[in-house]
Amino acid sequence: MGAVLPPAFYARPTLQVARELVGKVLVHAAPAGTAAGMIVEVEAYSGESDPACHAATGFTRRNAPLYGPPGLAYVYVNYGLHHLVNAVTEPEGAPAAVLIRALEPLAGLPLMRNRRAAAGRALPAAALCRGPGNLTSALGITLEQNRVDLSGERLFIEDRGLPPPRLAWSPRIGVSVGADRPWRCCAAGNPHLSKPVWGCAPSPRRPLAGTP
DNA sequence: CGTTCGATGCACT
DNA sequence: GTGCATCGAACGT
Structure with a gap:
């Protein structure tokens, strides 16, 4: 459908890649079916001098993908239960990535609901991919997708x-x-964000509330 | 409305 | 053995 982003897209400054990823579409074509959503929230993690970046303590087995070629997925488990997916950025050797934090679901909603059903009741569309752990659950992304080519056939980002x-x-x-680094980038006011952006809240939760 | 807290596994020291 | 780039249920106000 769209144009799959090539590795060259990712081989650039991380903040620029982060900015341009918002509005692109993340697709996972899995055996169980295809699910996709527009990226509405990302975060940049860049370099060993960034204290929040996994590379802050230098090269390890886990963070090795960050040092590798741009355009690969970096997936890891955190808090023991959630998979988080990043797109590796910058030229090879410069450890950096963009964390995908929220999607606006576009395709495969029933599949997303099935995958998320294990963790709760029937979810509204706005809750399916809200948060980095939730979206990987909805798309079926696990450690199996660590290091996969984001310009490939199964897991990719397209324009x-x-x-x-x-x-x-x-x-x-x-x-x-x-x-202190303002490196979270969101589609302003989008209702699928993991949290509202300061000074840019989504529409009111009770639009026309009559106070009891 | 707000804050607290338990679940859970992997990689690190 | 420790510490998470989290989530949501369970409380308190």
Whole structure:
């Protein structure tokens, strides 16, 4: 359908890649079916000097993909239960990546619901891919997808020519260090964000509430 | 409305 | 043995 982003797209400064990934479409064509969503929230992690980047303590077995060629997926498990997916950026040797934090579901909604059903009741569309752990669950992304080529056939990001969203930047979420860097980039006001951006809240939860 | 807290596995020291 | 780039249920106000 769209144009799959080539490795050269990722071989650039991480903040620029992060900005341009918002509005692109992440697709997982799995044996169980295809699921896809527009990227609405990302975070940049760049270099050993970034204290929140997994490369902050130098090269290890886990963070090895960060040092590898751009355009591969870096998937890891955190808190024992959640898979988080990144796109590796910058030229090979420079450890950096963009974390995908939220999607607006576009295709494969029933499949997403099935995959997320294990963790709860029937979810509204807005909750399916809200948060980095939730979206990997909905798309069926696990450690099996670590190091896969994001320009490949099964897991890829494509440009469908969707209108570029208005962007809003804020500090990264959940990090204990490096919170001063405003490296979280969101589609402003999008209802699928993991958390609203400061000063840019989504529509009110009770639009026309009559106060009891 | 807000905050706390338990689940759970992998890689690291 | 420790520490997470989280999630959501269970509380308290």
